[in-house]
Amino acid sequence: MTVHVATTTAPVNIATLKYWGKRDANLNLPTNSSISVTLAQDDLRTLTSAATSESFEKDTLWLNGKEESLSNKRTQDCLQDLRDLRHQLESQDDNLPKMSQWKLHIVSENNFPTAAGLASSAAGFAALVVAIAKLYKLPQDMSELSRIARKGSGSACRSLFGGFVAWEMGEAEDGSDSMAVQVLPLDQWSQMKAAILVVSDLKKDTPSTQGMQLTVATSDLFQERINKVVPNRFIEMKDAIIKRDFTKFADLTMKDSNSFHATCLDSYPPIFYINDTSKKIIRLVHSINSFFNETIVAYTFDAGPNAVLYYLEENEYKLFAFLYKLLNQVEGWEPKYNKEQLNGFKSIFENDFKEKIEFFMDPELYQSITRIILTRAGPGPQDSKECLIDEETGLPK
Numbered sequence: 001m002t003v004h005v006a007t008t009t010a011p012v013n014i015a016t017l018k019y020w021g022k023r024d025a026n027l028n029l030p031t032n033s034s035i036s037v038t039l040a041q042d043d044l045r046t047l048t049s050a051a052t053s054e055s056f057e058k059d060t061l062w063l064n065g066k067e068e069s070l071s072n073k074r075t076q077d078c079l080q081d082l083r084d085l086r087h088q089l090e091s092q093d094d095n096l097p098k099m100s101q102w103k104l105h106i107v108s109e110n111n112f113p114t115a116a117g118l119a120s121s122a123a124g125f126a127a128l129v130v131a132i133a134k135l136y137k138l139p140q141d142m143s144e145l146s147r148i149a150r151k152g153s154g155s156a157c158r159s160l161f162g163g164f165v166a167w168e169m170g171e172a173e174d175g176s177d178s179m180a181v182q183v184l185p186l187d188q189w190s191q192m193k194a195a196i197l198v199v200s201d202l203k204k205d206t207p208s209t210q211g212m213q214l215t216v217a218t219s220d221l222f223q224e225r226i227n228k229v230v231p232n233r234f235i236e237m238k239d240a241i242i243k244r245d246f247t248k249f250a251d252l253t254m255k256d257s258n259s260f261h262a263t264c265l266d267s268y269p270p271i272f273y274i275n276d277t278s279k280k281i282i283r284l285v286h287s288i289n290s291f292f293n294e295t296i297v298a299y300t301f302d303a304g305p306n307a308v309l310y311y312l313e314e315n316e317y318k319l320f321a322f323l324y325k326l327l328n329q330v331e332g333w334e335p336k337y338n339k340e341q342l343n344g345f346k347s348i349f350e351n352d353f354k355e356k357i358e359f360f361m362d363p364e365l366y367q368s369i370t371r372i373i374l375t376r377a378g379p380g381p382q383d384s385k386e387c388l389i390d391e392e393t394g395l396p397k
């Protein structure tokens, strides 16, 4: 039997202007445009191989070594759209193998532990769509493919590009203009770094799909957000990114995280994603910025208590002078810095800053952060030499 295989990686992205709310749940169309930063893949990525063969009996997915169902509607919608595009090609060229009629085997792995507490659906759907598009040799560009990834999970459409990405909400009822576009390529602002502070949390969050539906249905504040706040902020944030104005970018990012969480609190019954530790991180970031009299770091929170801090490489020592105690106590940063460098940050803090600061470094903060992932802005989906499917058998290696 002939097995055709293609492999890709796809990154995680973290929004700086949040997508929250659907105007059409079936097509996964948002109530507002959003913006995100794509994160580097050495730290966080999904690797996906897709295979097809006339002899495969059913569509099958193996995720992190376990067979998982492909039956949910969103995945089915993505597969159908990709098969339709392949079918168009086949109808124009009789020599092409009729892959659109064959079953698919998909094998997918994340390089980050589930314990990292990060949602992986964005990278997962982005990798699924790109791997199959490669397998089918589709001519569509990344923006066009992002419309398909969007149906899998809204935020996934932004993972088709590297650097700084916008998801334009569009106007068309069929969703044909609701897709991702690049705002600024990675190499034009590659100094952007990110520290993910993983916060321990015992209770389960309301899943984002469910949470945003509740907000749309019940929050009055949400109307203000989507009609007035976000449309202006979308223009301002794109402008700040294009001009590489970190202060502006960071201030808008923090405000937008707060605005999104305010609409969660304004939902009825209210949804709480950020917890006391998250609030301590918010206070710490504002204290650091006011200490330097300059916005050098921004926080943002998704549908959970973990913080993502954005900062520029040139300011890393300033930030870490304040975070060294934390770095000393949690896991995750080790591949990036050794103890000696960490002591360097400590001495910067002690020699240069300590005398001048008055705010209280809350020891409880360090106890509730379980892990820190030091990463940076990164590229979009990449080819990979690694293939997860055996080309003889069509099964996971």
Ligand code: DP6
Pocket: 014, 015, 017, 018, 019, 020, 028, 034, 121, 152, 153, 154, 155, 156, 208, 209, 301, 302, 303
């Ligand atoms: C808070 O993309 O997970 O992370 O479209 O229902 O799958 P679905 O939602 P999802 O929501 C992400 C919400 C967010 C903000 C963002 O990423 O923009």
